[in-house]
Structures are given as C-alpha cells and as structure tokens.
Amino acid sequence: MNNVMIGLEVHVQLNKLKSKLFCGCSTDYQDEEPNTHTCPVCLGLPGALPVVNRKAVECGIKVALALNCEVLEQTLFYRKNYFYPDLPKGFQISQYDFPLAVNGKMSIETDRGEKIIRINRVHMEEDPARMIHEGGIQYSRHSLIDYNRSGMALLEIVTEPDLKSPKEARRFLDKLRSILEYLDVFNGDLEGAMRVDSNISLAGGDRAEVKNISSHKGVEKALSYEATRQKNLLRRNIKIIQETRHYDEERGITISMRTKEGEEDYRYFPEPDLPPMSVKSWTERLKDEIPELPDAKIRRFVEEYGVKENHARSLTSDIEIADYFETVCKSSICTIPRQKVVRRAREIDPNMAASWIVDVLKGELNYREMKIEGSPLTEDKTIKILKDLSSGKITEKNAVEIIREILDNGGDPEEIARRRGFGRLDRSETEILVKKVIEENPKVVEDYHKKKKRALNFLVGKVMALSKGKSAPKDVNELLEKYLCED
Numbered sequence: 001m002n003n004v005m006i007g008l009e010v011h012v013q014l015n016k017l018k019s020k021l022f023c024g025c026s027t028d029y030q031d032e033e034p035n036t037h038t039c040p041v042c043l044g045l046p047g048a049l050p051v052v053n054r055k056a057v058e059c060g061i062k063v064a065l066a067l068n069c070e071v072l073e074q075t076l077f078y079r080k081n082y083f084y085p086d087l088p089k090g091f092q093i094s095q096y097d098f099p100l101a102v103n104g105k106m107s108i109e110t111d112r113g114e115k116i117i118r119i120n121r122v123h124m125e126e127d128p129a130r131m132i133h134e135g136g137i138q139y140s141r142h143s144l145i146d147y148n149r150s151g152m153a154l155l156e157i158v159t160e161p162d163l164k165s166p167k168e169a170r171r172f173l174d175k176l177r178s179i180l181e182y183l184d185v186f187n188g189d190l191e192g193a194m195r196v197d198s199n200i201s202l203a204g205g206d207r208a209e210v211k212n213i214s215s216h217k218g219v220e221k222a223l224s225y226e227a228t229r230q231k232n233l234l235r236r237n238i239k240i241i242q243e244t245r246h247y248d249e250e251r252g253i254t255i256s257m258r259t260k261e262g263e264e265d266y267r268y269f270p271e272p273d274l275p276p277m278s279v280k281s282w283t284e285r286l287k288d289e290i291p292e293l294p295d296a297k298i299r300r301f302v303e304e305y306g307v308k309e310n311h312a313r314s315l316t317s318d319i320e321i322a323d324y325f326e327t328v329c330k331s332s333i334c335t336i337p338r339q340k341v342v343r344r345a346r347e348i349d350p351n352m353a354a355s356w357i358v359d360v361l362k363g364e365l366n367y368r369e370m371k372i373e374g375s376p377l378t379e380d381k382t383i384k385i386l387k388d389l390s391s392g393k394i395t396e397k398n399a400v401e402i403i404r405e406i407l408d409n410g411g412d413p414e415e416i417a418r419r420r421g422f423g424r425l426d427r428s429e430t431e432i433l434v435k436k437v438i439e440e441n442p443k444v445v446e447d448y449h450k451k452k453k454r455a456l457n458f459l460v461g462k463v464m465a466l467s468k469g470k471s472a473p474k475d476v477n478e479l480l481e482k483y484l485c486e487d
C-alpha cells in the first residue's frame with residue numbers, strides 16, 4: 001500500500017481528572033448507573049454557565065509539550081453548532097481558530113526505521129453524551145443516551161496525513177497512548193478513553209473520513225478494510241466520493257453515513273461565556289512536571305543497563321513494566337567498598353531480567369489479560385526467581401512454571417519450588433547417580449574405553465534421566481569423565 005495517505009484525529013479523554021471540563025461533576029462514572037453524574041451545565045440546561053477546569057488546561061499543555069507543539073499566546077473556545085441528541089445545548093464547546101497548541105511532531109518506529117509524524121494541532125473540547133444502540137447502530141430500534149460522559153474533558157490531537165499504512169496508524173496510536181500514560185493524564189483501559197476518526201485516501205481518489213473507531217486496536221482493521229475498498233473502486237474506475245463512513249466494529253466494515261459536512265455547516269463562533277485564555281506563561285512551570293518520556297527512557301535503558309534496543313522498546317512501551325524492570329534491577333545492586341572504591345555489582349544481570357520480563361512475563365500476562373500492576377507476581381518474587389535461576393538452583397523450565405503458578409494462584413516462589421520438587425541436584429547428589437550408572441553399565445563403560453564417543457553420550461543420558469533432568473549437565477559431564485578415567 002504505497003500510495004495510501006492517512007491522517008488521524010484522536011480524541012483522548014482526560015479521564016484522570018477529578019471533574020469534568022466545565023462543571024464540578026465527577027469523572028468517575030464508569031461503573032455507575034447512567035445519568036447519575038450530571039448537573040445543569042453538562043446537561044446543557046438554559047442559563048447554566050461553564051467554568052474552565054484549570055487542571056484540564058494544564059494536562060492539555062503537558063500533552064502538547066510532550067508532542068513538541070508550540071503553545072499559542074492566546075487560546076479561545078468556540079461553539080461548534082450541530083443538532084444531535086448527544087448534545088442537548090445544540091452546540092459543542094470546542095476550539096477552532098486559536099487552538100491550545102500547533103505544529104508538533106512525534107516519531108514512530110516503522111519497518112524502515114524511525115519516522116516523524118507531524119502533529120497539526122492539539123485542542124480541547126467537551127465530550128458529548130454517550131449514545132447506546134442495542135444490537136448495533138443499523139438495527140437498534142431506539143437510541144439510549146447516557147449523559148454521564150457529557151462534558152468530560154477531551155483533547156483532540158490531529159496529525160498531518162503522514163501515515164502511509166494502517167500499520168503505521170496503529171504504531172502512532174500505541175506510542176501516543178504510552179506517552180499519555182507516562183504523563184499520567186489518561187487511563188487507556190477505560191471504555192471510550194481513546195476514539196479515533198481518520199481520513200484516508202489513495203492517490204487519484206477523494207478522501208473518505210472513517211468515524212467511530214473506538215479502540216486503538218480496531219484502527220488497523222478499519223483502515224485496512226477502507227484502503228482495500230477504495231482500491232477496488234479505483235480499479236473498476238469508480239469515483240471515490242468525499243464522505244463520512246461509520247466503522248462497524250462487530251462486522252469489521254465501514255458503512256456510508258452521509259456526505260461530509262463542510263466546516264461552514266457548523267457555524268463556528270467564539271463561545272461568549274468563556275473569555276480568551278493566555279496560558280503560554282504556564283509552560284515553563286509545566287515543563288518541569290513532565291516526566292521522562294518513552295524515547296528518553298529507551299536511550300537510558302540501553303546506556304544504563306546495557307539492554308538490547310528491542311528489549312528497551314518493549315519494556316518502555318508500558319510505564320508499569322518499565323518501572324517493574326527498574327525495581328527488579330535496582331533492588332539487586334549491592335555496594336562493595338574496596339580500597340575506597342565503591343564497586344557496584346548487580347546480583348541479577350539486567351539483560352537476563354529484560355529478557356525474562358519481555359519474552360516470558362509479558363506473554364504470560366497478555367495470555368491472562370492481566371496487568372503487571374496489582375498482579376500477584378510482585379517485584380520481590382521475580383527477584384527471588386531470577387536469583388535462583390542465575391545461581392543454578394532452579395532450571396529455566398522451573399522458573400516459567402513458578403511464574404505461571406504465581407500468576408494463577410499466588411504464592412511464594414521458594415514454597416512452590418519445594419512443593420513441586422523443583423530445583424537442581426547439587427554436585428554430591430549427582431555424584432551418587434554417576435557412580436550408580438557406571439556400575440550398572442559395564443558394557444558401555446568398556447565401549448567408552450574403546451574411544452566410542454557415543455558411549456559417553458549414552459551415559460550422560462542415563463544420569464540425566466535418573467535425575468529427572470535436575471542434574472546440572474556440566475556436573476554430569478565432569479563427574480563421568482572423572483570416574484571413567486579412574487576406572
């Protein structure tokens with residue numbers, strides 16, 4: 001798909017704020033009855049006046065700075081007029097000219113290396129209410145409306161059409177989500193936290209807007225469907241019309257909704273109930289509150305811990321996993337004072353920790369749809385498991401089994417290893433088995449002395465079988481050679 005051009009409009013709910021964008025209603029409505037977190041402002045009752053949530057503006061500025069945007073000197077709210085039941089005022093308070101910030105950029109990792117995606121703008125707006133169509137929008141006999149969501153603070157992040165494939169669009173959203181979570185302004189697990197509209201066009205065709213992609217995972221599927229649809233039309237010489245299409249997540253297809261309205265249809269005008277804001281002077285202070293972001297963390301993990309770049313990327317894509325990794329590595333630093341020089345040695349090799357967390361733990365968590373935060377496998381347990389693994393007390397297979405059991409049922413790694421008879425035999429225990437095998441196989445021993453290499457392999461196999469795989473292969477080889485020489 002070389003000639004595809006995709007631009008995204010990402011709506012991000014600032015769902016970590018305590019109250020909505022223009023009123024004091026609580027944002028904590030996800031598990032509540034519909035229409036219980038409302039007031040005259042977010043229900044759009046006549047005469048109710050909005051007041052801007054200062055924290056929401058601060059979150060918006062932080063996101064804009066993290067996306068390398070310029071914050072404008074003056075920013076202004078507008079009324080975007082349209083009639084729809086999810087918007088009882090008849091307009092949405094949004095931004096138009098003078099958005100919060102413009103001209104940003106964010107890099108994504110593509111198959112051909114790093115790529116810069118330009119950000120056109122970041123603006124603030126209120127979330128409309130949630131419409132629920134039982135059985136899907138095409139078949140539902142009525143619309144249900146929940147105003148709990150009405151008035152939630154949204155950020156709209158608009159990219160230039162720099163994305164060249166549905167896969168790049170997904171990468172962009174994954175990265176954006178991780179930045180928002182680093183900034184602690186957003187919980188991507190909540191329903192409707194990130195909704196995406198997208199423009200997609202092929203060279204030689206008009207662009208279509210695909211709306212209502214409600215999960216960042218759905219984006220790749222929706223856009224792939226739409227790109228293929230357009231390609232097939234072009235191939236048959238059918239003109240692609242500029243229109244808005246709705247993504248039906250259950251069926252995985254896009255459906256024509258209406259020809260696209262132009263901006264003039266919205267009759268934008270400045271919101272008379274909210275004065276212009278000059279917030280650029282806040283940026284210096286807010287810059288200091290921005291934590292280390294994913295790109296910087298990747299570089300630091302590579303430099304400080306010497307982990308491979310692909311491991312660093314995987315560890316840092318989720319801030320909880322990144323913190324978990326650092327706790328596991330840091331807790332194992334011991335300082336050894338030696339001739340006034342403090343040497344820092346790590347009990348757990350960071351490369352080994354990285355590889356266990358990325359290659360094993362993340363997979364086991366995904367499989368169980370669990371998050372590391374709040375899982376029974378706390379950092380101290382992983383530290384114990386990795387220490388026992390590196391000292392040879394348990395095998396790699398044992399370690400995987402212990403991790404699985406703790407994720408499923410909790411428990412202590414040492415207790416599990418004891419109960420399930422995990423662990424390696426020590427050298428003296430292996431020695432007994434070696435002597436026994438030599439005694440019981442005189443014929444093979446004779447072969448060994450005739451310089452038959454196969455004979456040694458056979459004996460090694462016997463000892464390993466006898467120990468149920470718990471002897472260290474190094475011990476078995478050394479001891480066999482020792483006793484066979486004496487023989």
Ligand SMILES: [Zn+2]
Nearest residue numbers: 023025039042
């Ligand atoms: Zn309210």
